[in-house]
Amino acid sequence: MAAAPSLRIIESTQISPPAGSVPETSIPLTFFDVLWLNSTPVERLFFYPYKDSSTHFTSSILPALKSSLSLALQSFFPFAGNIRLTPETTDKYEIHYVDGDSISFTAAELGDSNELFGDGPREGPNVIPWNLC
Template sequence: MTIHIVEVSRITPAPNSDSVLNSSNLLTIPLTFFDLPWLVFKPAKRVFFYRLIESTREQFHSFILPKLKLSLSLVLRDYLPLCDRITWDPNEPKPSIVVSKNDAVLVSIAESDADFSIFSGYGQRPASEIHNSLPEVPVSDDSASALSLQITLFPGQGFSIGVAAHHGVSDGKTSTMFIKAWAH
């Protein structure tokens, strides 16, 4: 299975008149004692498959992908911490989520020549190849992104949306509610 990254986009929350982001200040949300153990775990990763056999590559990139980006931007207004990063400043007593005006979710757009039905079916599948449909979460020495997405097109077959969310920012319920809100 070969995957070609076509584009990497930064999707920011759509403007909202009563948003915290309207101010020029940073919003810092300190993590609680119960959040701290989750920092050492790798991000939770999931892949959602959508069969779409009647769409061409051009239709996907000109019609479906812009709608996915717009709907993501709209739903991110209600899930601001997912746009941001977890920081661990050595001068601070504990890590925190920093919400700033310029933060965004990284969305990788990819194409694959793999057989969509093998990956989206019910049988056993090679897990190592499914990992190619999952995004990497950018991590540095002093911060980590809260969320990364990868949309992979399987031309003439369908597409997948890979989600990697850091447990320090979202739990299973929050992640599921975000995906449902985006799909709605």
């Protein structure tokens, strides 16, 4: 089996909506939302091929990505908020956003990605997926 490709973390940071752009807000959860409280959060991993140098990526593309994410969170601020019990209750939950709440953002560089994906069969790792244990 080939060695795993190298991974280098370029930047790991927190992104929030522009300061002062969203007021403190609480949104009550519905019955259907509460069903998801005990499930694990969804995490996404995206691969983008990039042919230019890492320096060009970190100086021009990465700041634009972070800025556009911040502006998008202005409209989708509940993603940056936190789930909490509604004050003065013991059984109702809400998404509560305050200025400064954020989401985590990590940009990384992957060495040779041909071992992870491509147009042909690949030899898989010798591990058992966590959800089958």
